Each structure stands twice: as C-alpha cells, then as structure tokens.
Amino acid sequence: MVDKIVVENLSIDYGGVRVLKDMSLSVKEHEILGVIGPANSGKTSFLRALNRLNDLDISSRLSGSIRLNGKDINREMDAEEVRKKVAMVFALPIPLPMSIFDNIAYGPRRHGVKKKKKLEEIVEQSLKAAFLWEEVKDRLSSSGMKLSGGQQQRLCIARTLAVEPEVILYDEPCSGLDPISTAKVEDAMRELKNRYTQILVTNNVKQAARVGDRVAFFLMGELVEIGEAGQLFTAPKDKRTEDYLTGRFG
C-alpha cells in the first residue's frame, strides 16, 4: 500500500516544553492507525500537528517534516488546504451552534458549494455514512446541540465527511460515550475504511485493537513501537509496550 502520510523527525515544543521527540512514522492509504499511550504521551499534539491546529497556539514550535501525498504540509500547503484534506473529529463532540443541516453543510459551503440541491445531497450522504441519517432525517432543521452524545459525535463525523477529506483524525472520539454509541461510532469507522485514511487516538487499548489495522504506542513524547495490531498486542517487541498493555503503568 501507498504511504499517505510520512512523518520525519517531528519534534514539537509548547512554550519550551518538548512534547514530541524526534518522531518518524508513516501512515498507509486506507488504513486505520490506532495511537495509544498514557496521558501526556503526545498523542493529541501529534494529531493536531497533522492538520496544523497547533498553529493556533502561538507558543508552539515545530521541527521536522510532515508530508501528505508527498507534499510538506507546513511549507508547501496553506492551513485551510491541509485542514480540508486532513479533517479532525474531537474528543468532545461539539456541534456548531446551528441546525443539523447547517452543521453538515458548513464545510461544503465554506469551500464554495452554493446550490441547495447539491448541499442536500451531501448532507444526506454524509449522515448515511456516519449511520445517523435514519435517526435525524425528519428533523434536519432542529439544533445540532439537542442530539444525544452519541448522535452528536456521529454528527461531527458526518460534518467531517461532508468536506470530503482524504484523512480523518479522531481524538479519543468515544471517551464520553456509552458502549452502544461507541459501537456505532466504531462501525462507522470500519465502514469508512475503503474511502479514507484514518488515525485514531484513544485511551482505550481494546478499541485500538478492535478497529486498528496497525497500532502505534507513544510514551513521554516518543514513539516506542508501531506494528500490525495483532502482532503489537500479542507479541510486543518493546518491554515498555508490554508493561503498558498489561497495566503495569499508565
């Protein structure tokens, strides 16, 4: 498979504190890469670097390179372009303060889609892909903030899909959800595999095992190990990975 994202010697500082140390890895097209690790291991910073949300924090410093389809996202692309192609689903599903329809049409509209017909089509497809269509199709004009937690998270996924990204980043997308909602979100991820490259940061090791093709283990800002999910969970090469998986720390 082709490498979609190639990260080389990536280091990130926040106001002088190094949160990511000299990291190199690649993400293949159409795979789900699970990223696990204890708190403060740099997982979220890693994700936010991939779609340049770190730019918003003026105290952050980044070195090394991140390439998307061979293009350096920090030097050869502008932030909006990167974020359109590499979309993010956040830990807390927060719909924008507008209707369900407008939440999903928000991205396409910003990228120049004006026709009502086309927008309706995009909204329907995105909601279907996120397994939400059946539940909300009769109340598209009601506020997105009135949905339940699981529905809100799927709405956020649908809104992400609507901009037709190439890569979707998930930052602990199920941390606030019940098991049934979690299962639905995971179903959506598996369904999306054929079309998107996905990176899933999670605290839930089992979730990484359930949906990840490959899994990376981060510790204190370092990449300890990356490998096939089956191999990493059953026969970790590094002692620290084994310790984490067996619950000795973190």
Add this chain to the structure above:
Amino acid sequence: MRRFKEFLIEKIILLNGFACILFVILIFFFLAKDGLTLFKTVSPWHFLFGTLWNPLAEPPQVGILPLFLGSLIVTLGATVISVPLGMACAIFIGEIAPRWIRELLKAGVELLAAIPSIVIGFIGMTMLGPIVKNLFHLPTGLTALTGSLALAFMAIPTIVSIMEDAISSVPRSYKEGSLALGATHWQTIHRVIIPAASSGIVAAVMLGIGRVIGETMAVMMLTGNASVLPKTILEPVRTMTATIAAEMGETVRGSEHYFALFALGLVLFVITFFINLAADAALHQKQK
C-alpha cells in the same frame, strides 16, 4: 446557629433584591407625580407632538418633538458610528490580535472608558467641531454629527468590552471545529463566532445605546442645543437630556416649565425602559 446565619444571609439578599425594585418604582413614582402634573394645563398631544419648545414664554410652549427628534438623531448617529467600529475592535482584540497588542488595546479601551464625558465634550468642542465645520462647509461645527461622534467615543468602550467578553467566551471547540473543517479564520469568525456570541453582541449594542441616550454633558457642549426640528445630521439639535440639565437649575419650582422638565424625564425613563426591554427580549429569543 448556623442555620440561623444561613437564614439571615438569605433574607438580607432577598431584601436587597426587593430594594432594587423598590428604587425603580419610587423613581418612577416621583417622576410621574411631578411629570403628570403638567397635563393638568397642557394636553399630552401638545406636549408630545408640539414643535415649539419655549418654556419661558407666556404661556409656556412645551412641545418636545424637536427635543425627541434631536435625541433620536444624535443617538442613531452615534450607534451607526460606534457599533461597526466597536465590533471590529472587539473582533480584533478577541480573535486576531497577538497577545501583546491585545493587552495594549484592552488597556487603551479601558482608559477611553475612564475619560470623563466633560473632557470628551471639551475635546469635541475644540477639535471635532472645527473639523466638522470645515469638512462640510457649515456655519457652525456644533451639530448633531459632532455630538454623535463624541458619543460614539463614549459608547465604544462599553460596546468593545462587552462584545469582546462575548466573543472570548465562545467555546474554543467551536472555533477549532470550524477550522478543522477547512474554514478560513475569517469564515470562522463570520459564520461561527459572531452567531455564537450574538446575544452578547446584542446586549453590547443595547448597553451602548443606553449609554448614548442618557449622556448629557458632552451633547450639551457639542450639539448647539437649538430646539429646531432636525432635517439633517449636519444641523444643530437639542436633546432631551441636555434640555433637562440646562434648564433645571434656573426653573421656578412648581411652574409649568418645572413640570415639563419632569415630564421630559418621564419620557426618557420610558424610552430607556423600552430599550432594555427590547434587549431582554432579544437575549431570550437567542436562548431558545
């Protein structure tokens, strides 16, 4: 003992709450008592729609239409000037400016709020008046526009600080959510942050208008105080507040003139009341 203390504190707070309402009622009552006395001798119609304000004439002419329109035109002018400026400033401070500029601007805006209105009036008289006069080739620089400009300066700190609060308190996740969908910074401000902060923005505008309509000193110094029906914003006008301030000191107590000024105060009170009511309604509308 502890329960008694709790009880006491609760009642004191309750009492304070009622005291506030009582004050409003008392103020209204006093205003109404003297204000309505006017209508024993002057018909409300002549008071509200009369076009001549000559309280020293015999019999006094107390038509407040020119004063009402004077207040209206000055307030509208100040709103039109201050709202876009204040909004732009609030957005810049809240969303765009780097931290050090932000701190500098906030301090500057707070300083602007601390300038006494008489100082603004003074500066307006010596600087703004001549500029307006020369710019539009007018016989005098003391016009509604001059007043509006000075009042805009006074409203801007109110508008900026409340709007900035509203904008800063928009959850960061809205902004990130929008940016993560590939929206530009401006699109995010325009489509997400401003709508999300809209109730605070409406409140800011209303409070700004409230500040403007009640302002007295600067308008008295800058608007020329001629009680004509204003046709353009480039003419001298007389506002309701300036009229009360200018004439109360010299009026004979218990005269028709005296009661007319109270009635004018009553009109101002009613207007302010409705502005606040409108602001409240707007806020509740948004919360639904």
Add this chain to the structure above:
Amino acid sequence: MKTKVMVCSFLFFIGILVPLTGAIAAEGSIQIKGSDTMVNLGQAWAEEFMAENSQVSLAVTGGGSGTGIAALINGTCDIAEASRDMKPQEWEQAKKSGHDVHEFKVAVDALAVVVHPSNPVKELTFDQLSGIFTGKIINWNEVGGKDQKILVLSRDRNSGTHVYFLEHVLRKGNEKGPEQYAPATLMLPSTQAIIDEVSQSDSAIGYVGLGYVSPKVKTVAASKMNGGPFVQPSKAAAMDKTYPIARPLLFYTAQAPQGSVKAFLDFVLSAKGQEIVETMDFVPLGKKE
C-alpha cells in the same frame, strides 16, 4: 439589564434632584449660592472678607440663579446670588415659607454683543438685535452686512444672562412681551463656548459679559433707539449708564441681614468690595444712587 435600568434612572434622578435640594447649610458658616455668572465674584469677595474676619467662614457655590433662590426659600443658604430678578411666583413661595426677602444690588454686568472680527457690521439697534435673536432677521445683509445667513448664539435657559437679554433686548424692556428666541438659536452652555464659536464662525452673533470680551471677537455698538446714539460696551459707558445693555447683579437674603451676613454685605458694598468687582471684570455700582 434590569439593574442597568435601575442604575441609570437612579443616577438620572439623583442628577436632577441634587441641584434642587442644594447643599445643606453647615452651622456657623454663611452659605452663598446661585448665579454661575457671579460664582467667581462671590468667591473673591468671600476670600478677601475671610482674610479680614477669620472667625467667619463663607462657602460659595454656583448652580444658577434659580437654584440659589430655591435654596434661599428652602432655608439651605443664607445669601442667594442672582443675575436676574426674583419672579413673582418665587416671591409668593418665599412669603408662604415665612421669609421676608431683601434684595441688594451688589454690582453691574454689562453685556457685549459680539461678532466675528471680519464682520463689517459695526452697530445695531435694539430693534435689529431683537429681530436677529427672534429669527425675523435671518441674513446679515438686512442689517448692513454681507449676504450670509446669521448664526445666532445664546446662553442656555439656565443662565440669568439668557433671561436678562430676552427681557431687556428681545422684548425691549417689556418683560412679559411675546418675543422668543428663534428655535434655531444655538443655546450654548457657557460664555466661553460663545466666545469660541464666534471667533471661529464668521456669520455668528452672540452676547457675553464684558469681562469675557477678547481680541478674538469684535464688539458691536448698541443703541436703544433707532438712529442712535450707538455706544460701544465699556466699563465707563456702563457706569455712566450710556451703554444700554447692563444688568444689576443681586444678593437676596431671607431676612433683613444681621450679624456676619450684614458685615459681609457691608463689605461687598464698600469701596474695597467694589474694587474687587472691577478686578473681576464686572462693573462697580458707581456712586450711590
């Protein structure tokens, strides 16, 4: 929001209440209150008087002639300074409150009619002045000037000067006459504002106390009769009564003055007191009438 209404209206109410009630007289001191025109003069007298009589303390405040008279009637001041006569209604109220009000003429204020230095008009009769200020004459060419609209400036209604000019110039001495300032008249809050405006606007006309006249403005000679004689405003002309626009400045007391109030009044009317009048740019009373 609700609090805002409350605070606003409360402050507003206080704002109109305070000038009415006036300061509460402190015991053992003389409270002097009233005309803004006279505040500085009253202060100058008070300072000089206190320097000579250290046991007496005087407090002088402004607020307007009406404020002072109201305070006198309410018993919150001992002397009301006024740049206009008490109105019949005020006499009545004073009588009702049991006061026996005495009036004293303490100085004279001459009013100068001023125009922009470039204005060719040199003299105006009372008829012309009345026409200009009531809005019947609206162009300078009607009184011998350029073809230009007249910008009329006046003090606001809280000023004794406003009332005096209305009664003695606009109404030509008929105090209850029908004449009114034209609605388009700009009512300015201070004499300085009139000077500033006249010096900036070549079509303006206004009136100010003689002490405020500066080279930035030009005074106009005035005549009560059509055809003259026209007299330029000056202290001398005001003292020998040839200049027609001069008004008395007054003290009112609630009873016949006694004790330190009387001492102060005597001082004000003394040669020394009248010297102070002159240094403050007002016109002294001159010889006893």
